[in-house]
Amino acid sequence: MEALEQIKEKIQSFLEALDSPLTLELSKHLQSGKMLRSKLVLNIAGVNEESILLCAVIEMIQSASLLHDDVIDNALMRRSKPSINAIAGDKNAIMLGDVFYSKAFCELVAFSKEYPQIPHIISDSVVKLSLGEIEDVYLSQGFNADERKYLAMIEKKTAALIESTAFAAALLAKKSLNDAKKFSLYGRNLGMAFQIIDDILDITSTQEKLGKPILSDFKEGKTTLPYIYLYHSLQEEGKERLKKAFKQEISRDEMMWILENLKKSGAITRSFRLAKNLGEAGIESISDQSCNKLVSIMQEMIDRDF
Template sequence: MEALEQIKERMQSFLEALDSPLTLELSKHLQSGKMLRSKLVLNIAGVSEESILLCAVVEMIQSASLLHDDVIDNSLMRRSKPSINAIAGDKNAIMLGDVFYSKAFCELVAFHKEYPQIPHIIADSVVRLALGEIEDVYLSQSFNTDEKKYLAMIEKKTAALIESTAFAAALLAKKSPQDAKKFRNYGRNLGIAFQIIDDILDITATQEKLGKPILNDFKEGKTTLPYIYLYHSLQEQDKERLKKSFKQEISQDEMVWILQQFQQSDAIKRSFRLAKNLGEAGMQSISDQSCNKLIAIMQEMIDRDF
Protein backbone atom coordinates (compact mmCIF):
# COMPACT_ATOMS: atom_id res chain seq x y z
CA MET A 1 0.00 0.00 0.00
CA GLU A 2 1.27 3.45 -0.87
CA ALA A 3 2.58 5.33 2.16
CA LEU A 4 0.17 8.27 1.79
CA GLU A 5 -2.76 5.84 1.82
CA GLN A 6 -1.34 4.21 4.96
CA ILE A 7 -1.30 7.64 6.60
CA LYS A 8 -4.93 8.25 5.68
CA GLU A 9 -5.88 4.84 7.04
CA ARG A 10 -4.03 5.55 10.29
CA MET A 11 -5.90 8.85 10.65
CA GLN A 12 -9.17 7.04 10.02
CA SER A 13 -8.29 4.48 12.68
CA PHE A 14 -7.66 7.35 15.14
CA LEU A 15 -11.18 8.63 14.49
CA GLU A 16 -12.84 5.21 14.62
CA ALA A 17 -11.22 4.57 18.00
CA LEU A 18 -13.17 7.53 19.40
CA ASP A 19 -16.45 5.62 19.02
CA SER A 20 -18.19 8.80 17.85
CA PRO A 21 -20.47 8.43 14.80
CA LEU A 22 -20.96 12.21 14.72
CA THR A 23 -17.23 12.80 14.45
CA LEU A 24 -16.91 10.23 11.67
CA GLU A 25 -19.81 11.78 9.77
CA LEU A 26 -18.39 15.30 9.98
CA SER A 27 -14.93 14.06 9.03
CA LYS A 28 -16.24 12.63 5.77
CA HIS A 29 -16.58 16.19 4.48
CA LEU A 30 -12.92 17.09 5.02
CA GLN A 31 -10.96 17.71 1.82
CA SER A 32 -7.57 16.03 1.52
CA GLY A 33 -4.71 18.42 0.75
CA LYS A 34 -1.22 18.03 -0.70
CA MET A 35 0.06 16.25 2.44
CA LEU A 36 3.25 18.28 2.14
CA ARG A 37 4.29 17.64 5.74
CA SER A 38 3.90 13.88 5.32
CA LYS A 39 6.00 13.97 2.17
CA LEU A 40 8.76 15.68 4.15
CA VAL A 41 8.69 12.97 6.83
CA LEU A 42 8.71 10.14 4.31
CA ASN A 43 11.60 11.64 2.36
CA ILE A 44 13.67 12.37 5.46
CA ALA A 45 12.93 9.33 7.61
CA GLY A 46 11.65 6.78 5.10
CA VAL A 47 8.59 4.58 5.48
CA SER A 48 8.23 2.83 8.83
CA GLU A 49 5.64 2.32 11.53
CA GLU A 50 7.03 5.34 13.40
CA SER A 51 7.11 7.62 10.36
CA ILE A 52 3.53 6.72 9.38
CA LEU A 53 2.43 7.52 12.93
CA LEU A 54 4.26 10.86 12.90
CA CYS A 55 2.68 11.74 9.55
CA ALA A 56 -0.81 10.87 10.79
CA VAL A 57 -0.33 12.99 13.92
CA VAL A 58 0.94 15.97 11.93
CA GLU A 59 -1.86 15.70 9.34
CA MET A 60 -4.43 15.60 12.16
CA ILE A 61 -2.91 18.79 13.57
CA GLN A 62 -2.89 20.43 10.14
CA SER A 63 -6.55 19.51 9.60
CA ALA A 64 -7.44 20.91 13.01
CA SER A 65 -5.73 24.19 12.26
CA LEU A 66 -7.59 24.52 8.95
CA LEU A 67 -10.94 23.78 10.61
CA HIS A 68 -10.33 26.62 13.06
CA ASP A 69 -8.86 28.85 10.36
CA ASP A 70 -12.00 28.59 8.22
CA VAL A 71 -14.14 29.69 11.15
CA ILE A 72 -11.83 32.60 11.99
CA ASP A 73 -11.80 33.74 8.35
CA ASN A 74 -15.49 32.93 7.79
CA SER A 75 -14.37 30.89 4.77
CA LEU A 76 -17.19 28.85 3.28
CA MET A 77 -15.03 27.02 0.74
CA ARG A 78 -12.03 24.76 1.19
CA ARG A 79 -10.32 23.36 -1.93
CA SER A 80 -13.36 24.11 -4.14
CA LYS A 81 -15.75 22.33 -1.76
CA PRO A 82 -17.92 23.67 1.09
CA SER A 83 -15.96 23.93 4.34
CA ILE A 84 -17.10 22.11 7.48
CA ASN A 85 -18.33 25.38 9.02
CA ALA A 86 -20.42 25.98 5.87
CA ILE A 87 -21.90 22.48 6.12
CA ALA A 88 -22.34 22.04 9.88
CA GLY A 89 -21.84 25.49 11.41
CA ASP A 90 -19.02 27.17 13.30
CA LYS A 91 -19.58 25.33 16.58
CA ASN A 92 -19.23 21.89 15.02
CA ALA A 93 -16.18 22.97 13.02
CA ILE A 94 -14.47 24.32 16.14
CA MET A 95 -15.25 21.22 18.18
CA LEU A 96 -14.14 18.89 15.39
CA GLY A 97 -10.87 20.81 15.27
CA ASP A 98 -10.55 20.37 19.03
CA VAL A 99 -11.11 16.62 18.66
CA PHE A 100 -8.42 16.41 15.99
CA TYR A 101 -5.93 18.38 18.09
CA SER A 102 -6.65 16.33 21.20
CA LYS A 103 -6.44 12.97 19.46
CA ALA A 104 -3.21 13.98 17.74
CA PHE A 105 -1.64 14.80 21.12
CA CYS A 106 -2.88 11.50 22.57
CA GLU A 107 -1.08 9.62 19.80
CA LEU A 108 2.00 11.86 19.95
CA VAL A 109 2.95 10.58 23.40
CA ALA A 110 3.81 7.21 21.82
CA PHE A 111 7.15 8.76 20.80
CA HIS A 112 8.11 9.75 24.33
CA LYS A 113 10.13 6.65 25.22
CA GLU A 114 12.27 6.20 22.08
CA TYR A 115 12.28 9.79 20.80
CA PRO A 116 11.61 12.03 23.81
CA GLN A 117 12.26 15.26 21.91
CA ILE A 118 9.60 14.68 19.25
CA PRO A 119 6.48 15.28 21.39
CA HIS A 120 7.90 18.57 22.66
CA ILE A 121 8.96 19.69 19.17
CA ILE A 122 5.52 19.06 17.66
CA ALA A 123 3.61 20.44 20.66
CA ASP A 124 5.72 23.60 20.64
CA SER A 125 4.96 24.10 16.96
CA VAL A 126 1.23 24.04 17.72
CA VAL A 127 1.73 26.72 20.38
CA ARG A 128 3.55 28.86 17.83
CA LEU A 129 0.88 28.14 15.22
CA ALA A 130 -1.81 29.39 17.63
CA LEU A 131 0.25 32.49 18.44
CA GLY A 132 0.50 33.13 14.71
CA GLU A 133 -3.28 32.85 14.40
CA ILE A 134 -3.69 35.46 17.14
CA GLU A 135 -1.23 37.77 15.37
CA ASP A 136 -3.03 37.20 12.06
CA VAL A 137 -6.37 38.20 13.60
CA TYR A 138 -4.75 41.27 15.15
CA LEU A 139 -3.09 42.33 11.90
CA SER A 140 -6.38 41.92 10.02
CA GLN A 141 -8.03 44.63 12.12
CA SER A 142 -6.46 47.30 9.93
CA PHE A 143 -4.37 47.65 6.79
CA ASN A 144 -0.90 46.45 7.76
CA THR A 145 2.06 48.09 6.02
CA ASP A 146 4.81 46.41 8.07
CA GLU A 147 6.62 43.64 6.19
CA LYS A 148 8.48 42.44 9.30
CA LYS A 149 5.24 41.95 11.26
CA TYR A 150 3.72 39.98 8.42
CA LEU A 151 6.74 37.72 7.95
CA ALA A 152 6.98 37.11 11.70
CA MET A 153 3.31 36.11 11.73
CA ILE A 154 3.54 33.62 8.85
CA GLU A 155 6.71 32.14 10.32
CA LYS A 156 4.56 31.09 13.28
CA LYS A 157 1.21 30.41 11.64
CA THR A 158 2.38 28.56 8.50
CA ALA A 159 6.04 27.66 8.89
CA ALA A 160 6.16 26.43 12.50
CA LEU A 161 4.50 23.06 11.88
CA ILE A 162 6.44 22.45 8.65
CA GLU A 163 9.71 23.36 10.37
CA SER A 164 9.00 21.11 13.34
CA THR A 165 7.86 18.23 11.13
CA ALA A 166 11.16 18.28 9.23
CA PHE A 167 13.08 18.54 12.50
CA ALA A 168 11.18 15.65 14.10
CA ALA A 169 11.61 13.52 10.98
CA ALA A 170 15.37 14.11 11.09
CA LEU A 171 15.47 12.92 14.69
CA LEU A 172 13.36 9.91 13.74
CA ALA A 173 15.98 9.17 11.07
CA LYS A 174 18.62 9.36 13.84
CA LYS A 175 20.39 12.34 12.31
CA SER A 176 22.97 14.08 14.48
CA PRO A 177 21.73 17.19 16.36
CA GLN A 178 23.73 19.37 13.96
CA ASP A 179 22.27 17.72 10.86
CA ALA A 180 18.75 17.72 12.33
CA LYS A 181 18.97 21.49 12.63
CA LYS A 182 19.75 21.70 8.93
CA PHE A 183 16.46 19.98 8.18
CA ARG A 184 14.71 22.30 10.63
CA ASN A 185 16.09 25.32 8.74
CA TYR A 186 14.96 23.78 5.46
CA GLY A 187 11.46 23.30 6.87
CA ARG A 188 11.22 26.86 8.18
CA ASN A 189 12.25 28.33 4.84
CA LEU A 190 9.90 25.99 2.98
CA GLY A 191 7.01 27.08 5.21
CA ILE A 192 7.59 30.82 4.81
CA ALA A 193 8.14 30.50 1.06
CA PHE A 194 5.02 28.32 0.78
CA GLN A 195 2.87 31.05 2.33
CA ILE A 196 4.37 33.79 0.15
CA ILE A 197 3.59 31.75 -2.98
CA ASP A 198 0.04 31.29 -1.68
CA ASP A 199 -0.15 35.07 -1.25
CA ILE A 200 0.94 35.58 -4.84
CA LEU A 201 -1.43 32.97 -6.27
CA ASP A 202 -4.41 34.63 -4.55
CA ILE A 203 -3.74 37.51 -6.95
CA THR A 204 -2.38 35.85 -10.09
CA ALA A 205 -4.16 32.48 -10.33
CA THR A 206 -7.65 31.83 -11.66
CA GLN A 207 -10.69 31.13 -9.51
CA GLU A 208 -10.80 27.62 -11.00
CA LYS A 209 -7.25 26.91 -9.86
CA LEU A 210 -7.69 28.47 -6.42
CA GLY A 211 -11.09 27.03 -5.62
CA LYS A 212 -12.09 30.49 -4.37
CA PRO A 213 -12.40 34.02 -5.83
CA ILE A 214 -9.20 35.91 -6.64
CA LEU A 215 -8.17 38.70 -4.24
CA ASN A 216 -10.00 36.75 -1.55
CA ASP A 217 -7.27 37.32 1.04
CA PHE A 218 -7.63 41.10 0.74
CA LYS A 219 -11.43 40.91 1.05
CA GLU A 220 -11.03 38.77 4.18
CA GLY A 221 -8.80 41.41 5.76
CA LYS A 222 -5.36 39.99 5.06
CA THR A 223 -2.72 42.47 3.92
CA THR A 224 -0.41 39.87 2.45
CA LEU A 225 3.14 40.53 1.28
CA PRO A 226 2.33 41.59 -2.32
CA TYR A 227 -0.14 44.20 -1.00
CA ILE A 228 2.46 45.54 1.43
CA TYR A 229 4.97 45.91 -1.40
CA LEU A 230 2.32 47.41 -3.69
CA TYR A 231 1.25 49.93 -1.04
CA HIS A 232 4.79 51.26 -0.60
CA SER A 233 5.17 51.68 -4.38
CA LEU A 234 2.06 53.85 -4.80
CA GLN A 235 1.52 57.60 -4.66
CA GLU A 236 -0.40 58.89 -1.64
CA GLN A 237 -3.73 59.16 -3.45
CA ASP A 238 -3.48 55.59 -4.71
CA LYS A 239 -2.38 54.36 -1.29
CA GLU A 240 -5.65 55.66 0.13
CA ARG A 241 -7.63 54.12 -2.69
CA LEU A 242 -6.04 50.73 -2.03
CA LYS A 243 -6.76 50.99 1.69
CA LYS A 244 -10.44 51.77 1.00
CA SER A 245 -10.84 48.36 -0.67
CA PHE A 246 -9.34 46.54 2.30
CA LYS A 247 -11.77 44.12 3.98
CA GLN A 248 -14.55 45.10 1.56
CA GLU A 249 -16.52 43.49 -1.21
CA ILE A 250 -14.44 44.71 -4.13
CA SER A 251 -16.32 46.04 -7.16
CA GLN A 252 -15.33 44.89 -10.62
CA ASP A 253 -13.86 48.33 -11.40
CA GLU A 254 -11.75 48.31 -8.24
CA MET A 255 -10.63 44.75 -8.89
CA VAL A 256 -9.46 45.76 -12.36
CA TRP A 257 -7.67 48.79 -10.89
CA ILE A 258 -5.90 46.73 -8.20
CA LEU A 259 -4.76 44.13 -10.74
CA GLN A 260 -3.50 46.93 -13.01
CA GLN A 261 -1.47 48.36 -10.14
CA PHE A 262 0.11 44.97 -9.56
CA GLN A 263 0.99 44.70 -13.24
CA GLN A 264 2.58 48.16 -13.22
CA SER A 265 4.54 47.61 -10.01
CA ASP A 266 7.20 45.08 -9.01
CA ALA A 267 5.22 43.89 -5.96
CA ILE A 268 4.60 40.39 -7.35
CA LYS A 269 8.18 40.04 -8.58
CA ARG A 270 9.58 41.20 -5.22
CA SER A 271 7.38 38.71 -3.38
CA PHE A 272 8.40 35.88 -5.69
CA ARG A 273 12.06 36.86 -5.41
CA LEU A 274 11.88 36.65 -1.62
CA ALA A 275 10.17 33.24 -1.79
CA LYS A 276 12.81 32.02 -4.23
CA ASN A 277 15.66 33.33 -2.06
CA LEU A 278 14.18 31.60 0.98
CA GLY A 279 13.83 28.40 -1.03
CA GLU A 280 17.41 28.55 -2.21
CA ALA A 281 18.65 29.15 1.34
CA GLY A 282 16.58 26.19 2.53
CA MET A 283 18.00 23.93 -0.15
CA GLN A 284 21.51 25.12 0.64
CA SER A 285 21.07 24.18 4.30
CA ILE A 286 20.66 20.48 3.34
CA SER A 287 23.06 20.50 0.38
CA ASP A 288 25.33 17.97 2.11
CA GLN A 289 22.51 15.57 3.02
CA SER A 290 21.86 13.86 -0.35
CA CYS A 291 18.16 14.79 -0.37
CA ASN A 292 17.28 15.31 -4.03
CA LYS A 293 13.59 14.71 -3.35
CA LEU A 294 13.51 17.51 -0.78
CA ILE A 295 15.18 19.80 -3.31
CA ALA A 296 12.47 18.84 -5.81
CA ILE A 297 9.71 19.49 -3.24
CA MET A 298 11.06 23.01 -2.65
CA GLN A 299 11.38 23.75 -6.36
CA GLU A 300 7.92 22.40 -7.17
CA MET A 301 6.39 24.40 -4.33
CA ILE A 302 7.90 27.66 -5.60
CA ASP A 303 7.01 26.98 -9.25
CA ARG A 304 3.45 25.75 -8.60
CA ASP A 305 0.41 27.50 -10.07
CA PHE A 306 -2.17 26.47 -7.44
Protein backbone atom coordinates in the same frame (compact mmCIF):
# COMPACT_ATOMS: atom_id res chain seq x y z
CA MET B 1 -0.13 0.04 -0.02
CA GLU B 2 1.11 3.51 -0.91
CA ALA B 3 2.49 5.39 2.09
CA LEU B 4 0.04 8.31 1.82
CA GLU B 5 -2.86 5.85 1.88
CA GLN B 6 -1.36 4.21 4.96
CA ILE B 7 -1.36 7.59 6.66
CA LYS B 8 -5.02 8.15 5.81
CA GLU B 9 -5.88 4.70 7.13
CA LYS B 10 -3.98 5.41 10.35
CA ILE B 11 -5.96 8.62 10.86
CA GLN B 12 -9.19 6.75 10.15
CA SER B 13 -8.27 4.12 12.76
CA PHE B 14 -7.68 6.91 15.32
CA LEU B 15 -11.11 8.36 14.61
CA GLU B 16 -12.85 5.00 14.72
CA ALA B 17 -11.27 4.32 18.12
CA LEU B 18 -13.08 7.38 19.49
CA ASP B 19 -16.40 5.53 19.14
CA SER B 20 -18.10 8.72 17.95
CA PRO B 21 -20.31 8.25 14.87
CA LEU B 22 -20.89 12.02 14.70
CA THR B 23 -17.15 12.70 14.51
CA LEU B 24 -16.74 10.10 11.78
CA GLU B 25 -19.61 11.60 9.81
CA LEU B 26 -18.23 15.13 10.03
CA SER B 27 -14.74 13.91 9.12
CA LYS B 28 -16.03 12.50 5.83
CA HIS B 29 -16.41 16.08 4.61
CA LEU B 30 -12.75 16.98 5.18
CA GLN B 31 -10.85 17.66 1.96
CA SER B 32 -7.45 16.02 1.65
CA GLY B 33 -4.66 18.39 0.62
CA LYS B 34 -1.20 17.89 -0.83
CA MET B 35 0.06 16.26 2.40
CA LEU B 36 3.26 18.29 2.08
CA ARG B 37 4.29 17.67 5.67
CA SER B 38 3.88 13.91 5.30
CA LYS B 39 5.98 13.94 2.15
CA LEU B 40 8.74 15.66 4.12
CA VAL B 41 8.64 13.01 6.82
CA LEU B 42 8.65 10.11 4.35
CA ASN B 43 11.54 11.54 2.34
CA ILE B 44 13.63 12.26 5.42
CA ALA B 45 12.82 9.27 7.64
CA GLY B 46 11.64 6.70 5.06
CA VAL B 47 8.46 4.64 5.18
CA ASN B 48 8.09 2.69 8.42
CA GLU B 49 5.63 2.31 11.27
CA GLU B 50 7.07 5.24 13.21
CA SER B 51 7.12 7.63 10.24
CA ILE B 52 3.53 6.73 9.31
CA LEU B 53 2.46 7.46 12.89
CA LEU B 54 4.28 10.81 12.90
CA CYS B 55 2.67 11.73 9.59
CA ALA B 56 -0.80 10.85 10.88
CA VAL B 57 -0.29 13.00 13.97
CA ILE B 58 0.94 15.97 11.95
CA GLU B 59 -1.84 15.68 9.36
CA MET B 60 -4.42 15.69 12.16
CA ILE B 61 -2.83 18.82 13.63
CA GLN B 62 -2.84 20.47 10.21
CA SER B 63 -6.50 19.54 9.67
CA ALA B 64 -7.40 20.95 13.09
CA SER B 65 -5.68 24.24 12.32
CA LEU B 66 -7.54 24.54 9.01
CA LEU B 67 -10.88 23.79 10.66
CA HIS B 68 -10.30 26.63 13.11
CA ASP B 69 -8.87 28.87 10.38
CA ASP B 70 -12.00 28.52 8.24
CA VAL B 71 -14.18 29.57 11.16
CA ILE B 72 -11.97 32.57 11.93
CA ASP B 73 -11.97 33.64 8.26
CA ASN B 74 -15.64 32.76 7.77
CA ALA B 75 -14.45 30.75 4.76
CA LEU B 76 -17.24 28.69 3.25
CA MET B 77 -15.06 26.83 0.73
CA ARG B 78 -12.01 24.63 1.22
CA ARG B 79 -10.31 23.19 -1.87
CA SER B 80 -13.34 23.87 -4.07
CA LYS B 81 -15.70 22.09 -1.66
CA PRO B 82 -17.91 23.44 1.14
CA SER B 83 -15.96 23.81 4.39
CA ILE B 84 -17.04 21.97 7.54
CA ASN B 85 -18.31 25.22 9.07
CA ALA B 86 -20.42 25.79 5.94
CA ILE B 87 -21.85 22.28 6.22
CA ALA B 88 -22.28 21.85 9.96
CA GLY B 89 -21.81 25.30 11.48
CA ASP B 90 -18.99 27.03 13.35
CA LYS B 91 -19.51 25.20 16.64
CA ASN B 92 -19.15 21.76 15.09
CA ALA B 93 -16.13 22.85 13.07
CA ILE B 94 -14.40 24.20 16.19
CA MET B 95 -15.15 21.10 18.23
CA LEU B 96 -14.01 18.77 15.43
CA GLY B 97 -10.78 20.74 15.32
CA ASP B 98 -10.42 20.30 19.07
CA VAL B 99 -10.97 16.54 18.71
CA PHE B 100 -8.27 16.35 16.03
CA TYR B 101 -5.80 18.36 18.12
CA SER B 102 -6.46 16.32 21.26
CA LYS B 103 -6.26 12.95 19.57
CA ALA B 104 -3.05 13.96 17.78
CA PHE B 105 -1.43 14.89 21.08
CA CYS B 106 -2.57 11.61 22.65
CA GLU B 107 -0.87 9.66 19.86
CA LEU B 108 2.22 11.89 19.96
CA VAL B 109 2.98 10.50 23.41
CA ALA B 110 4.02 7.22 21.74
CA PHE B 111 7.33 8.87 20.80
CA SER B 112 8.17 9.93 24.36
CA LYS B 113 10.34 6.97 25.31
CA GLU B 114 12.63 6.54 22.30
CA TYR B 115 12.43 10.07 20.87
CA PRO B 116 11.65 12.34 23.84
CA GLN B 117 12.37 15.52 21.86
CA ILE B 118 9.71 14.87 19.22
CA PRO B 119 6.59 15.47 21.36
CA HIS B 120 8.08 18.73 22.63
CA ILE B 121 9.12 19.88 19.14
CA ILE B 122 5.70 19.24 17.62
CA SER B 123 3.76 20.61 20.60
CA ASP B 124 5.85 23.78 20.67
CA SER B 125 5.15 24.35 16.98
CA VAL B 126 1.40 24.16 17.64
CA VAL B 127 1.79 26.86 20.29
CA LYS B 128 3.60 29.01 17.71
CA LEU B 129 0.93 28.20 15.10
CA SER B 130 -1.77 29.41 17.49
CA LEU B 131 0.17 32.56 18.34
CA GLY B 132 0.54 33.20 14.62
CA GLU B 133 -3.20 32.83 14.20
CA ILE B 134 -3.76 35.43 16.94
CA GLU B 135 -1.31 37.78 15.22
CA ASP B 136 -3.07 37.22 11.87
CA VAL B 137 -6.44 38.14 13.40
CA TYR B 138 -4.91 41.22 15.04
CA LEU B 139 -3.23 42.36 11.79
CA SER B 140 -6.48 41.93 9.89
CA GLN B 141 -8.15 44.64 11.97
CA GLY B 142 -6.59 47.26 9.74
CA PHE B 143 -4.35 47.61 6.69
CA ASN B 144 -0.88 46.35 7.68
CA ALA B 145 1.94 48.01 5.76
CA ASP B 146 4.73 46.46 7.88
CA GLU B 147 6.58 43.67 6.05
CA ARG B 148 8.31 42.55 9.26
CA LYS B 149 5.01 41.94 11.03
CA TYR B 150 3.72 39.92 8.09
CA LEU B 151 6.86 37.76 7.93
CA ALA B 152 6.89 37.22 11.70
CA MET B 153 3.24 36.14 11.54
CA ILE B 154 3.65 33.60 8.71
CA GLU B 155 6.79 32.22 10.35
CA LYS B 156 4.58 31.16 13.25
CA LYS B 157 1.27 30.44 11.55
CA THR B 158 2.54 28.50 8.53
CA ALA B 159 6.25 27.75 8.84
CA ALA B 160 6.42 26.55 12.46
CA LEU B 161 4.65 23.21 11.88
CA ILE B 162 6.56 22.52 8.65
CA GLU B 163 9.84 23.37 10.40
CA SER B 164 9.07 21.07 13.34
CA THR B 165 7.98 18.31 10.95
CA ALA B 166 11.33 18.33 9.16
CA PHE B 167 13.19 18.54 12.49
CA ALA B 168 11.24 15.65 14.03
CA ALA B 169 11.64 13.52 10.89
CA ALA B 170 15.40 14.03 10.97
CA LEU B 171 15.52 12.90 14.60
CA LEU B 172 13.36 9.91 13.66
CA ALA B 173 15.96 9.11 10.99
CA LYS B 174 18.57 9.22 13.77
CA LYS B 175 20.38 12.21 12.34
CA SER B 176 22.75 14.06 14.64
CA LEU B 177 21.30 17.12 16.36
CA ASN B 178 23.46 19.35 14.18
CA ASP B 179 22.19 17.72 10.98
CA ALA B 180 18.61 17.69 12.27
CA LYS B 181 18.84 21.48 12.68
CA LYS B 182 19.77 21.75 9.00
CA PHE B 183 16.52 20.01 8.10
CA SER B 184 14.71 22.28 10.54
CA LEU B 185 16.03 25.35 8.70
CA TYR B 186 14.99 23.80 5.40
CA GLY B 187 11.47 23.29 6.80
CA ARG B 188 11.26 26.84 8.08
CA ASN B 189 12.23 28.28 4.71
CA LEU B 190 9.89 25.90 2.90
CA GLY B 191 7.02 27.05 5.12
CA MET B 192 7.78 30.75 4.62
CA ALA B 193 8.13 30.36 0.85
CA PHE B 194 5.00 28.19 0.72
CA GLN B 195 2.87 30.91 2.33
CA ILE B 196 4.26 33.69 0.16
CA ILE B 197 3.54 31.67 -2.99
CA ASP B 198 0.03 30.95 -1.68
CA ASP B 199 -0.49 34.67 -1.20
CA ILE B 200 0.74 35.41 -4.72
CA LEU B 201 -1.55 32.75 -6.21
CA ASP B 202 -4.55 34.35 -4.50
CA ILE B 203 -3.88 37.22 -6.92
CA THR B 204 -2.48 35.56 -10.05
CA SER B 205 -4.36 32.25 -10.24
CA THR B 206 -7.96 31.58 -11.32
CA GLN B 207 -11.11 30.90 -9.34
CA GLU B 208 -11.21 27.39 -10.83
CA LYS B 209 -7.76 26.55 -9.50
CA LEU B 210 -8.13 28.36 -6.19
CA GLY B 211 -11.61 27.08 -5.42
CA LYS B 212 -12.49 30.64 -4.39
CA PRO B 213 -12.55 34.09 -6.05
CA ILE B 214 -9.21 35.82 -6.67
CA LEU B 215 -8.23 38.60 -4.24
CA SER B 216 -10.13 36.77 -1.50
CA ASP B 217 -7.33 37.45 0.99
CA PHE B 218 -7.63 41.21 0.52
CA LYS B 219 -11.41 41.13 0.83
CA GLU B 220 -11.14 39.01 4.01
CA GLY B 221 -8.74 41.49 5.62
CA LYS B 222 -5.35 39.95 4.94
CA THR B 223 -2.65 42.37 3.89
CA THR B 224 -0.30 39.87 2.27
CA LEU B 225 3.18 40.64 0.98
CA PRO B 226 2.26 41.80 -2.57
CA TYR B 227 -0.16 44.38 -1.14
CA ILE B 228 2.48 45.61 1.31
CA TYR B 229 4.97 46.08 -1.52
CA LEU B 230 2.27 47.71 -3.67
CA TYR B 231 1.34 50.14 -0.89
CA HIS B 232 4.89 51.41 -0.50
CA SER B 233 5.19 51.94 -4.28
CA LEU B 234 2.13 54.21 -4.49
CA GLN B 235 1.74 57.94 -4.07
CA GLU B 236 -0.46 59.16 -1.19
CA GLU B 237 -3.64 59.19 -3.30
CA GLY B 238 -3.02 55.61 -4.39
CA LYS B 239 -2.25 54.51 -0.84
CA GLU B 240 -5.56 55.90 0.37
CA ARG B 241 -7.41 54.26 -2.51
CA LEU B 242 -5.86 50.89 -1.70
CA LYS B 243 -6.66 51.20 2.00
CA LYS B 244 -10.24 52.24 1.20
CA ALA B 245 -10.73 49.02 -0.82
CA PHE B 246 -9.36 46.86 2.01
CA LYS B 247 -11.91 44.38 3.49
CA GLN B 248 -14.58 45.57 1.06
CA GLU B 249 -16.62 43.98 -1.71
CA ILE B 250 -14.74 45.85 -4.38
CA SER B 251 -16.11 46.77 -7.80
CA ARG B 252 -14.68 45.34 -11.00
CA ASP B 253 -13.04 48.71 -11.75
CA GLU B 254 -11.30 48.73 -8.37
CA MET B 255 -10.23 45.12 -8.85
CA MET B 256 -8.70 45.93 -12.22
CA TRP B 257 -6.94 48.97 -10.74
CA ILE B 258 -5.42 46.83 -7.96
CA LEU B 259 -4.37 44.07 -10.37
CA GLU B 260 -2.89 46.54 -12.83
CA ASN B 261 -0.86 48.29 -10.13
CA LEU B 262 0.29 45.04 -8.54
CA LYS B 263 1.78 44.13 -11.91
CA LYS B 264 3.09 47.60 -12.79
CA SER B 265 4.73 48.14 -9.40
CA GLY B 266 6.64 44.86 -9.51
CA ALA B 267 5.06 43.85 -6.18
CA ILE B 268 4.29 40.32 -7.35
CA THR B 269 7.74 39.86 -8.90
CA ARG B 270 9.37 41.14 -5.73
CA SER B 271 7.29 38.78 -3.57
CA PHE B 272 8.18 35.83 -5.79
CA ARG B 273 11.86 36.77 -5.60
CA LEU B 274 11.75 36.64 -1.80
CA ALA B 275 10.04 33.22 -1.88
CA LYS B 276 12.67 31.99 -4.32
CA ASN B 277 15.52 33.32 -2.16
CA LEU B 278 14.06 31.59 0.88
CA GLY B 279 13.76 28.38 -1.11
CA GLU B 280 17.36 28.55 -2.29
CA ALA B 281 18.57 29.19 1.26
CA GLY B 282 16.55 26.18 2.45
CA ILE B 283 18.08 23.97 -0.21
CA GLU B 284 21.55 25.24 0.68
CA SER B 285 21.00 24.31 4.35
CA ILE B 286 20.76 20.59 3.41
CA SER B 287 23.29 20.65 0.57
CA ASP B 288 25.49 18.10 2.38
CA GLN B 289 22.62 15.71 3.18
CA SER B 290 22.06 14.03 -0.24
CA CYS B 291 18.32 14.79 -0.33
CA ASN B 292 17.50 15.40 -3.98
CA LYS B 293 13.81 14.75 -3.35
CA LEU B 294 13.64 17.62 -0.85
CA VAL B 295 15.28 19.87 -3.43
CA SER B 296 12.52 18.86 -5.88
CA ILE B 297 9.79 19.46 -3.28
CA MET B 298 11.07 23.00 -2.71
CA GLN B 299 11.38 23.76 -6.41
CA GLU B 300 7.97 22.31 -7.28
CA MET B 301 6.32 24.23 -4.46
CA ILE B 302 7.77 27.55 -5.60
CA ASP B 303 7.03 26.93 -9.30
CA ARG B 304 3.46 25.65 -8.79
CA ASP B 305 0.46 27.38 -10.29
CA PHE B 306 -1.64 26.16 -7.36
